[in-house]
Amino acid sequence: MKRIASGILLVLLLLTAWPLRFSSYQACAELRMWTVDDDGPADFHKIQEAINTASPGDTIFVYNGTYHECLAVNKTLRLLGEGADKTTVVSEPIDTNTVNITANNVTLSGFKITIGHDWTYPPPNGITAVEVYGSYVELTKNILNGSYAGLYLSGFH
Numbered sequence: 001m002k003r004i005a006s007g008i009l010l011v012l013l014l015l016t017a018w019p020l021r022f023s024s025y026q027a028c029a030e031l032r033m034w035t036v037d038d039d040g041p042a043d044f045h046k047i048q049e050a051i052n053t054a055s056p057g058d059t060i061f062v063y064n065g066t067y068h069e070c071l072a073v074n075k076t077l078r079l080l081g082e083g084a085d086k087t088t089v090v091s092e093p094i095d096t097n098t099v100n101i102t103a104n105n106v107t108l109s110g111f112k113i114t115i116g117h118d119w120t121y122p123p124p125n126g127i128t129a130v131e132v133y134g135s136y137v138e139l140t141k142n143i144l145n146g147s148y149a150g151l152y153l154s155g156f157h
Contacts, residue, residue, distance in 0.1 A: 032058045038065035047071055047079070047089065062111070068092040073101045073108075081110030084143045088112040091129075097152075099130045107138040114145040128152045 034050045035042040040063065044050040047067050050060045051074075059078040064086035071089065073079065081087030087110060091098035094116030099108065113129040129144040131152045144151055 031055075034058060034060045035063065036060060036067075037063040038067055051075075051077065051079075062087050066090060070096045071099045073099065073103055073106055075103050076105040077103070078107040079109070079111075080107070081142075083110050084112045084141055088114060091115050097128050097131045101130070101132045101134050101137055104134045105136045106134055107140075108142060109138070109140045110142070112143040112145060 032055070034044065034054055036044045036047050036050050038045055042063065044053070046069055047060065047062055048069055048071055050062075051071065054060055054075070054077055056076040059080060062079065062081045064082045066088045068090050070091050070093075071079075089098055089111055091114070098113050098115060101108070108130070115129055128151065130139065130142075132139075139151070
């Protein structure tokens, strides 16, 4: 009788634990790819709106165009532009860093990142195209333009 009771308990335990294992696999499948296009159909027309909506681990793909905004990346994301020759982020207002990354494990690739609109005046000292305060940040295939220091790195251990 003890063996039957032990067998039933084991089966019940396995049946109740199985959904817990399944839900952990579901969480991995919930990562999303968001799209941004300044003049066409997409999930968003502004990159910062996509960053604000995305969950950590999501990917944001930005179609070609010129985006007049400053970006604050405060979570683990992949930001992928269509290409540095096609996808430009211009700081607005012009006296602010264009991209500030304060999260770990961020990818920023395929953008031309520039300060301001008026190239006749250099930007104020200390203003950068990209400022990084996170670790494990991947910056590839970007063009950084229009600042005294195109890239500022801080907080590495």
